Amino acid sequence: xxxxxxxxxxxxxxxxxxxxxxxxxxxxxxxxxxxxxxxxxxxxxxxxxxxxxxxxxxxxxxxxxxxxxxxxxxxxxxxxxxxxxxxxxxxxxxxxxxxxxxxxxxxxxxxxxxxxxxxxxxxxxxxxxxxxxxxxxxxxxxxxxxxxxxxxxxxxxxxxxxxxxxxxxxxxxxxxxxxxxxxxxxxxxxxxxxxxxxxxxxxxxxxxxxxxxxxxxxxxxxxxxxxxxxxxxxxxxxxxxxxxxxxxxxxxxxxxxxxxxxxxxxxxxxxxxxxxxxxxxxxxxxxxxxxxxxxxxxxxxxxxxxxxxxxxxxxx
Amino acid sequence: xxxxxxxxxxxxxxxxxxxxxxxxxxxxxxxxxxxxxxxxxxxxxxxxxxxxxxxxxxxxxxxxxxxxxxxxxxxxxxxxxxxxxxxxxxxxxxxxxxxxxxxxxxxxxxxxxxxxxxxxxxxxxxxxxxxxxxxxxxxxxxxxxxxxxxxxxxxxxxxxxxxxxxxxxxxxxxxxxxxxxxxxxxxxxxxxxxxxxxxxxxxxxxxxxxxxxxxxxxxxxxxxxxxxxxxxxxxxxxxxxxxxxxxxxxxxxxxx
Numbered sequence: 001x002x003x004x005x006x007x008x009x010x011x012x013x014x015x016x017x018x019x020x021x022x023x024x025x026x027x028x029x030x031x032x033x034x035x036x037x038x039x040x041x042x043x044x045x046x047x048x049x050x051x052x053x054x055x056x057x058x059x060x061x062x063x064x065x066x067x068x069x070x071x072x073x074x075x076x077x078x079x080x081x082x083x084x085x086x087x088x089x090x091x092x093x094x095x096x097x098x099x100x101x102x103x104x105x106x107x108x109x110x111x112x113x114x115x116x117x118x119x120x121x122x123x124x125x126x127x128x129x130x131x132x133x134x135x136x137x138x139x140x141x142x143x144x145x146x147x148x149x150x151x152x153x154x155x156x157x158x159x160x161x162x163x164x165x166x167x168x169x170x171x172x173x174x175x176x177x178x179x180x181x182x183x184x185x186x187x188x189x190x191x192x193x194x195x196x197x198x199x200x201x202x203x204x205x206x207x208x209x210x211x212x213x214x215x216x217x218x219x220x221x222x223x224x225x226x227x228x229x230x231x232x233x234x235x236x237x238x239x240x241x242x243x244x245x246x247x248x249x250x251x252x253x254x255x256x257x258x259x260x261x262x263x264x265x266x267x268x269x270x271x272x273x274x275x276x277x278x279x280x281x282x283x284x285x286x287x288x289x290x291x292x293x294x295x296x297x298x299x300x301x302x303x304x305x306x307x308x309x310x311x312x313x314x315x316x
Numbered sequence: 317x318x319x320x321x322x323x324x325x326x327x328x329x330x331x332x333x334x335x336x337x338x339x340x341x342x343x344x345x346x347x348x349x350x351x352x353x354x355x356x357x358x359x360x361x362x363x364x365x366x367x368x369x370x371x372x373x374x375x376x377x378x379x380x381x382x383x384x385x386x387x388x389x390x391x392x393x394x395x396x397x398x399x400x401x402x403x404x405x406x407x408x409x410x411x412x413x414x415x416x417x418x419x420x421x422x423x424x425x426x427x428x429x430x431x432x433x434x435x436x437x438x439x440x441x442x443x444x445x446x447x448x449x450x451x452x453x454x455x456x457x458x459x460x461x462x463x464x465x466x467x468x469x470x471x472x473x474x475x476x477x478x479x480x481x482x483x484x485x486x487x488x489x490x491x492x493x494x495x496x497x498x499x500x501x502x503x504x505x506x507x508x509x510x511x512x513x514x515x516x517x518x519x520x521x522x523x524x525x526x527x528x529x530x531x532x533x534x535x536x537x538x539x540x541x542x543x544x545x546x547x548x549x550x551x552x553x554x555x556x557x558x559x560x561x562x563x564x565x566x567x568x569x570x571x572x
Contacts (some may be wrong), residue, residue, distance in 0.1 A: 048420040051568075073422040084413030086326070088333050100322035101421045146417070 031199030083143030087132030102150035234290030323431025402483025464540025471537020481557035
């Protein structure tokens, strides 16, 4: 549905996004994760046709954004980071206005679609109110409503839950999740749990470059509070890997550094729910291998996120 | 096919939802009413004198002595008022950030531009249309040649559209409404009076300055003459300003 190839965007000398490539399949919810200034908004703005890429190709539903911008825009709903709405308009009038722009010409259809998004976003109580008088949470919902009107195939949501209270956050997340399936959704955030809750695939971006693309399941393993155990074991590497891998609760065993003799260091990823150090030690002993070291490293979500991000800084 | 209707409707709405349109229309009508009244009062004074002095009667001409000055004054009011109308058209959206959404909707730059252009035109043409009451009033009292009046209104419309186009162009270059208004007014005033310089410049430059002077082209209309050169002048002025605005809107995309 969305194809991005070697997207690069410069603002003068500043490189906002560099060589970013990814694809999003139809019906997928893709999370865009990164610290402030990572290039999330820039990538999204290129996708929406707000400005063209410096280099690279962007295709939405098979249409190139620079060659057929109107075709792309017709299929797109966009919620910007800071939703700037017309403060002197009423919610209802504003949604009719956006609906007409998106090509809903016939009155009954327009009315029906407006009613639909009003209900979906819970705006029924404030329909007749001036947008300027609404709270931040309601404005955000109006922003979401204007993105949804006209049933666009692709939704691009830039930090959709910022500024909402916890109850609203839960509601909006559920709404987004419900919208996936039929619609292709890209949403950006810097809140890690949000990505894990909503998204089917996650892109971590920092300083304009993609650091990681993975499913939340895999990232969960890497990013959630997990247990990594470092062991130094003496024995044939293959046998050690098989032995350790056979222990219940082990996800992955990697051979790391070669120490003196037959001693090698192994990194073992385990399920986060329980501590299996005892089982690991037993397995080593039962198979007549030598145990030299056994320790666990714990990393919190934020620490790993920071690590990923700072590592990338290191490269650049 | 242009898809300007939603933008047009929304812009007219925001003019009339805020005090903007009412203030502009009221000021226009107060000023034009005053000028009309004083012109009529002055004309009736000299008519009175003419009655005592039959020699003066031959010199009296309703079109020349009443209609012409009224249209000249309306032209000046238009120059004062239009920068206030056009200043917000793009500046406001740029400042608030609403332009980001606007540019991601399935609209061409031209759709947005023409919607805003026609919306400002409607607000400008409303008080102009109301001034027809003055003419009706005059007509109820005296014989009136309609041709020159038609020419005067055509001039006001054409010149107003040219001013609006220039105002939009300047509004598209800044996000500060006050700056947009001041620059628009400054440029209009300069173009208005630049012909005066022809009295002390060389014949070639003088001719050029007179030709680009806005007042020179409006003068003919207010005197009741429709000259195709003046029509073309204002139309091309409008067209070129709108064309440049399109380029400005486009440039913001590659400049990022």
